[in-house]
Amino acid sequence: MNQPTRIHRRTLLQAAIGLGASLSLPAVVNAQGDAARGPLKIIVPLPAGGAADATVRAIVQAYEKQTRQVAIVDNRPGGVFQIAMQGLLAAPPDGQTLIHLNTGMVAAQVVQKRFDLTRQLAPLTLAGETSFMVVAAPDSPFKTLKEMIEYGRANPGKLSFATPGPGSGEHLKIAQLEKAAGFTGLAVTYKGGPDMIKAVVGGEVSFAIIPPVLAMQFAPKGQVKVLATLDGARVTPQFPDAPTMAELGIPMAPTRFWGGFAAHADTPAPIVQRLSQDLGAAVVAPSVVERMATMGLTMQASKPEEFRKVILGDVAWMTEAAKGLKFE
Structure with missing residues (x-):
């Protein structure tokens, strides 16, 4: 994983200074969303060895193979996701540091009210869903x-x-x-x-x-x-006899729990689009799809605005569900 940073020949300034100095400078972005690329860091707000960690590492392998760019997984659990969020928000908004989101972070936003995923972050793409x-x-x-x-x-x-x-x-x-x-x-x-x-x-x-x-x-x-x-359709072939809420006449919208990627909200739009495309391609790579299927995950990429709508939809139903509850 410790490979040297790729340096564009045309960028003479970056060729003349070391990696540490270059990371302290503003990223130079062209119309295609290219920037000075060092290793991509993906912060995972959960411990190593879990399902989210395994998913991200599988996606990282596909991303590195497809883009020939190095990516590093940085596990930062604890603090009801705040340690990971602080790590992302403290990094330069150049698209070199990302965070892996999950449905639980939306719940933490609704209940704890210490961060806002759609205002502080730029959603990039979904990266897997599962029924419950x-x-x-x-x-x-x-x-x-x-x-x-x-x-x-x-x-x-x-x-x-x-x-x-x-x-x-x-x-x-x-x-x-x-x-x-x-x-x-x-x-x-x-x-x-x-x-x-x-x-x-x-x-x-x-x-x-x-x-x-x-x-x-x-x-x-x-x-x-x-x-x-809780899904909108029966889970087949595993549980074909388990009915949906709609079939039972219970007025609840279908729900799937998900994971996805986001960058700092101030990340330039061209970089957001490039990351969305690159990560989205890695999410649906055959090697990732096959591996995650054994964990019950459906790998699905999305455009940034589609992912934003998923987050906002969860904020809406969770906010309603939390009314009247007391949390210690």
Whole structure:
């Protein structure tokens, strides 16, 4: 990964000074969005080894192969995504430092109100999506989502559910389900998806929403009941019998959890367009698509404005879902 910076021959000034000095100068941008290119740094606001990290590293490999440019993954977890955001905002807005976004960051924006993804950042492209399933404990007293809702209505507060934390995307989605279906549950916090599904399997909580890749590890053995999908269509071929919310008559817009890339909001438009195209091509590279399919991710690139609309759409429903909730 430690390769020398590519230097355009025509840029005599940059050829005469070292990399450290050149990074302190404003980027020189031409009409095609070309700039002095050092290694591209992508900040990931989550720990190494997780699904987001694996996705970004697969995309980076394709990006390097396609563009012949070096890219570095910089994991900066913690601070409810603020450490990563601060790292991006402190870097020059030259397109050399990017950040990997996820649905959870929208939830943090809505609940914490310490950053604004569409005002402080320039969205570049989506980089993967996944459905989420409603799964219940194997010994739960209900077999369908309708029965679960009826149980929740009849037993306020007794229907417990797992989340990765108060105000997380999963928490807000279940809050939306509670309001749409008319029941009240009890949120229980776990470290992440693996711990959440184990809690459901062990009967510690009544249900959770998790991605299909986790459900597939337990549902075939009868360790969880798959009750429904939050997607707009049934998840096939894995869970063809799990109905959508629309099919159940529950007034909730379809939801997919996603990842994507963004730059500093002050990044020049030509660079934003070039990065969107280059990263978008890497996102849908066959090697990436095949590898991420094993993790239950659908790789989908987008134009900057399309990605911005996705973020704003999530801000809207999460803001509504968060009304009346108290977060410690």
